[in-house]
Each structure stands twice: as structure tokens, then as C-alpha cells.
Amino acid sequence: MNKNKYYFIITYGCQMNEHDSEKVAGMLEEMGYKPTTELKKADFIFLNTCTVRKNAELKVYGKIGSLKQLKRKNPDLVIAVGGCMMQVSEPVDKIKKKFPQVDLVIGTHNLHKLPELLNQIKNNDQRIITVWDQEKGIIPDLPSVRQSKFKAWVTIMQGCDNYCSYCIVPYVRGRERSRLKKEIITEVKNLVADGVVEITLLGQNVNSYAHDLNQNYGFADLLKELDQIKGLKRIRYMTSHPRDFDLSTIKTIEESEKICEHFHLPIQSGSNKVLEMMNRGYSKEDYLKIINLINKYVPYNSITTDIIVGFPGESEQDFAETLDLVKEVMFDMAFTFKYSKRSGTPAAKKDNQIPEDIKDKRLQQLMKIQNKISLKKNQKLLNKTLKVLVEGESKNNPETFMGRSRTNKLVIFPKNEGITGKIIKVKIDKAQSWTLYGKIIQT
Ligand code: 5AD
Ligand code: SF4
Numbered sequence: 001m002n003k004n005k006y007y008f009i010i011t012y013g014c015q016m017n018e019h020d021s022e023k024v025a026g027m028l029e030e031m032g033y034k035p036t037t038e039l040k041k042a043d044f045i046f047l048n049t050c051t052v053r054k055n056a057e058l059k060v061y062g063k064i065g066s067l068k069q070l071k072r073k074n075p076d077l078v079i080a081v082g083g084c085m086m087q088v089s090e091p092v093d094k095i096k097k098k099f100p101q102v103d104l105v106i107g108t109h110n111l112h113k114l115p116e117l118l119n120q121i122k123n124n125d126q127r128i129i130t131v132w133d134q135e136k137g138i139i140p141d142l143p144s145v146r147q148s149k150f151k152a153w154v155t156i157m158q159g160c161d162n163y164c165s166y167c168i169v170p171y172v173r174g175r176e177r178s179r180l181k182k183e184i185i186t187e188v189k190n191l192v193a194d195g196v197v198e199i200t201l202l203g204q205n206v207n208s209y210a211h212d213l214n215q216n217y218g219f220a221d222l223l224k225e226l227d228q229i230k231g232l233k234r235i236r237y238m239t240s241h242p243r244d245f246d247l248s249t250i251k252t253i254e255e256s257e258k259i260c261e262h263f264h265l266p267i268q269s270g271s272n273k274v275l276e277m278m279n280r281g282y283s284k285e286d287y288l289k290i291i292n293l294i295n296k297y298v299p300y301n302s303i304t305t306d307i308i309v310g311f312p313g314e315s316e317q318d319f320a321e322t323l324d325l326v327k328e329v330m331f332d333m334a335f336t337f338k339y340s341k342r343s344g345t346p347a348a349k350k351d352n353q354i355p356e357d358i359k360d361k362r363l364q365q366l367m368k369i370q371n372k373i374s375l376k377k378n379q380k381l382l383n384k385t386l387k388v389l390v391e392g393e394s395k396n397n398p399e400t401f402m403g404r405s406r407t408n409k410l411v412i413f414p415k416n417e418g419i420t421g422k423i424i425k426v427k428i429d430k431a432q433s434w435t436l437y438g439k440i441i442q443t
Helices: 015-030 054-073 089-098 111-124 169-173 181-193 219-227 247-255 272-277 284-297 316-329 356-379
Strands: 006-011 044-049 078-083 104-106 128-130 151-155 198-202 234-238 262-264 302-309 333-338 385-393 400-405 410-414 423-431 435-442
Touching: 006 015, 015 044, 015 078, 015 111, 015 151, 015 198, 044 054, 054 078, 054 089, 078 111, 089 104, 089 128, 104 111, 111 128, 151 181, 181 198, 181 219, 198 219, 219 234, 219 247, 247 284, 272 316, 284 316, 302 316, 302 356, 316 356, 333 356, 356 423, 385 410, 385 435, 410 423
Parallel strands: 006 044, 044 078, 078 104, 104 128, 151 198, 198 234, 262 302, 302 333, 410 435
Antiparallel strands: 385 400, 385 423, 400 410, 423 435
């Protein structure tokens, strides 16, 4: 029915969104659409949006604006906007009023309705704006077109119950819902049969997996079972909450063969006062305790984090405590953000907001310190041999290949045909803050 029709998906934000985009691709391909890498050639464009920070929203408006021309040239083009930003009423209203080129607005909870709605639009030449404010019943398993042949994301839970005071996620992704372990294990086995060697378990807070199912079973148990699956080589997971990261998970990782030794533990701030205002549910001391346990049980590791600067009420002293913590932990890498006001969250209502120029200054200061630490940590890997899963040509230089170590370090090495998707050994001979370079010593 949709023979010779092409789709183009633009994804903003986190891995959860990337994975949802794979599902959008899956639904479209079942409808007969084919992918295109040329925006001009597309009959259907889907923007999968993010709302976690203001910047992400601004990019989306800019993109929608630029699509107006394409629509003028091709009135049959269908433009759809989905994702977290569409779970918030303000942007939906704005699109309704200011961007008539958008034909469909769809939320995260009704994404599975996309084929039905797309047909409706085409048959009736109408505009549809439909966003469910929460999940209604069981969302079916959706077909998916994976970006990689040998790596896959697997959702284990959705939503978040933490209500960190700055964060919009609980409002747009709903309450925590865990998938049944049976479904997860079957999905992983099917992926492995299809050639996948690395999976990343996805959830806003994977460590509280299954808490809502009231079974005597948790994240560590799931990891243990997945570790037994033959043919699977690597297991990763995103994102962890320091409050729920327990010793049994750390010990499971130590004893396992496949779970990668990369710990992404968002600290957000190094000041107990700010952590309390953020409603994070742990203190700096609790956090350091977990880091010590990780270093004790899994000494060959990498630890990365997320940090927000300029949370309302963050004093110079609070910020200095964040810098001290960063120096103490020596993170391999940190994703650093300026606090962004999200309407509807408790922090947005505070009257002690930090001026933009101070946020900028703090961010620069933090990044400078962290870059030095990242470099130092990477330099420790000089002359070491790392096991690297080869992903293919590197983005900046097609003459070289890139891959990831178990600790999630980006490694660049000379091009070599026939090794994509394989785990090889690379000896590191150059280290930068974000990247390692080396020579292949075994394929
Ligand atoms: N402002 C800035 N950063 C934020 N994050 C979440 N909400 C906000 C916000 N309002 C950051 C947190 C989180 C990461 C995914 O995004 O650090 O861990
Ligand atoms: Fe947002 Fe906090 Fe939930 Fe993470 S744990 S998604 S920061 S509310």
C-alpha cells in the first residue's frame, strides 16, 4: 500500500527515545515504508522530541520551522511530532497554533497507535492531535528496526517514581512499570539468535526493576539470569539511581562474565543541602559509600556521572562541594548540565533561581576540571590492552574504525575489514579526554 514511500526519523534526547524511534521505524516498515537518508525524499517525517531541558525544545521548534519549506514543495508530505515534549500541554498548544505544517501530534503513551492515525490522516486529509495523559492498559510489543545488527536496547521498565524536584520525566513518562522477566529473557534470547552480542537494559531507574511487581525478584536477579544466556557477550544498563544501587548488584557484576564494568551513577550535586532540595534521597556520604564498594569489588571499572550546576539556591559553597566531590571520586567522564527550569516541577517554582551567567561560569569551571580528570584516567590505560567491540567506521575519519571497551571507552584503531561486530584486542598508544587510540593486536 505504501510502496515507494519513504520515512525519515529525527531523534532528540536519551536512549529511551532512540529505542522508541526504532519502534516507529518498525511500525512504518510493516506499513510498507522504506527508510531514506535524504530529508527531501521523505513522505513521512517523524520528530521524536525530548523535554528534559529547554535547549532540547528549542532545537525541535527550529527543526519544525525549517520543515515548512519541504511541505510547501510536497503537500503530500506528512509531518508528525512525538516524544516526551508532546506530553506537555504548552508545546502541544504552540504546535497547534503556530506550526500548521505539523499533521500529527502523538504522545509517548499512544505511540503504538501511529499506523492507525497515519492512515486516518491520509484517508481523511485531516490534522490529528492526540496525546494520552497516561498509559491505558497493556501497550503491545512493537516491531522494531534496530540501528545496529549486533547491539540492541531492551526496555526492562518504564517511567519513574522518584520525582527529583528539577525533573520532568515522571510527568511525561508516567509511573514506574516493570516488564515481566519472562518477556525480557525471551526478547534477549531472540535478539541473540538474530546475531546480537551486546544488550543495554533500559529504564529510567533500572535498579528499582520489579519493585512494582511485588515478587521476590529484583534487578540483580535479572542480571544473573541474563548472564547465563549463551551467545550473549556483553550486558549494559541505563540509568541507575545511586539510592537503589545495592551491594547485591555490585556482587552480581563482580561474579558475572558478561556484565560490563561501567557504572553510570548520576550524582547531580556534591552538596548535601542541594541533594536534599533536589529530593535525590541520598547524601554525599551515601554516594561515596557505593563508590567505595564498587572500587572494592570491581576494581577494574569506569565510573561516569551526571551533574547539574546552578540548581535554585546553589551557593558558591555548594558548588565548591561539587568540585571537591568530582576530584575525590575521579569520574572517568561526567555529563554536565546547567539547571533548566521545567514548568510543572517543584524547582521551577523556587524564587532563588541562579542567573544564567553564574550557571555558565560554574559549568565552564566544572568541565575544565573534569576534562583534566578524564584525561588522567585515560592516560592510565596507555600500553594496556582492551577488549573492544568493533562498531565500524569512526564518525570523523572513515579511514579508522571505532569501538567500545567493556568500560565504555571510545577506542579508535586502524581500519580492518570483516571485524565489525566482533570483540578484538587493542593496545592503547594515545589517550585524550574522550577518546583512546591504539593498534589491533588480536582480531
Ligand atoms: N535541568 C538540567 N539538567 C537536568 N537533567 C534532568 N532534568 C534537568 C533539568 N531540569 C539532567 C540530569 C539527569 C540527566 C539525564 O539530565 O542530570 O541525570
Ligand atoms: Fe528524573 Fe530523578 Fe527519575 Fe532520573 S530518577 S528520571 S532525574 S525524576
